[in-house]
Amino acid sequence: MPGPGGSRRYRTGDRARFRLDGTLEILGRLDRQVKVRGYRIEPGEVESVLLTHPSVRQATVTVRDDRLVAYVVQDPAPLHDHLAAELPPHLMPSAIVSLDRIPLTPGGKVDLAALPAPGQPLGTAYEPPESAAEELVCLVWSEVLGLERVGVLDDFFQLGGHSLLATRTTARIAAATDLEVPLKLAFTHPTPRLLAAALEHLAEEADERG
Incomplete structure (x- = not known):
């Protein structure tokens, strides 16, 4: 509820709209902030670092099953070293999924529901330890x-x-x-x-x- 006239107001970081019946509908956060394992994370910060890698053409980061997952359209190249050099551990994605393209909604936004689940183990042939x-x-x-x-x-x-x-x-x-x-x-x-x-x-x- 708004305060009395002349009182101080603060931005909450939430996006909302009034419906025709006068009720307020919360649409989500403007800053896309999420919470993963106790840390407040801005996915755009991770996306920005991914996009600094010369092999990455597009990137989006989201949360799935309490895991931070990055989706990238890229030329083949390892990204873990690149991210580790720029991000603290709690911002490191637990999985990086390579796609041919980032799916979009008709409105041009990333279609999070259309993103595939992160892959399971790579499936490389088992090689036992030698040392x-x-x-x-x-x-x-x-x-x-x-x-x-x-x-x-x-x-x-x-x-x-x-x-x-x-x-x-x-x-x-x-x-x-x-x-x-x-x-x-x-x-x-x-x-x-x-x-x-x-x-x-x-x-x-x-x-x-x-």
Whole structure:
């Protein structure tokens, strides 16, 4: 309800309209702000970073099943490293879906209902771990993600991982190795083979420091 004449008014960030019967209909937020795992997120911020990558022609970001999902029209190129360099962990999409085009409504807006569900694991042939570091990463990932097994070429985010689960995995790996494992490694090294190589490098540096 509006206050008395002359009183201060504030913008809420909501979009609304009056119906013919005088009732107020809330249409949604102007800023598209969403809440994912306790964080307030503006999808447009993630979209802006995606669009700075030279391979991405179109991008839209939305929430599905409490996961931040990015949809992109792009030339083939990995995007996790690009996003991880520009975004904090809680803004990292848990899945990136490549499309031929972004579906639009007749009004020219993104048709969120027409966006496909994020893909499940990549389906690459299972490749077992070959080193102790790879075995550790695969074991931790399988426990945290609730999977029977994880291969060294599987992608953490394609397997259903997200920033909260990435935090859990790095914490468990750090506890098992007595290494300081930066959370960012989970995003820049999204397969057990890549992450294990990074862990071996961290261990070498720790040994050199004595």
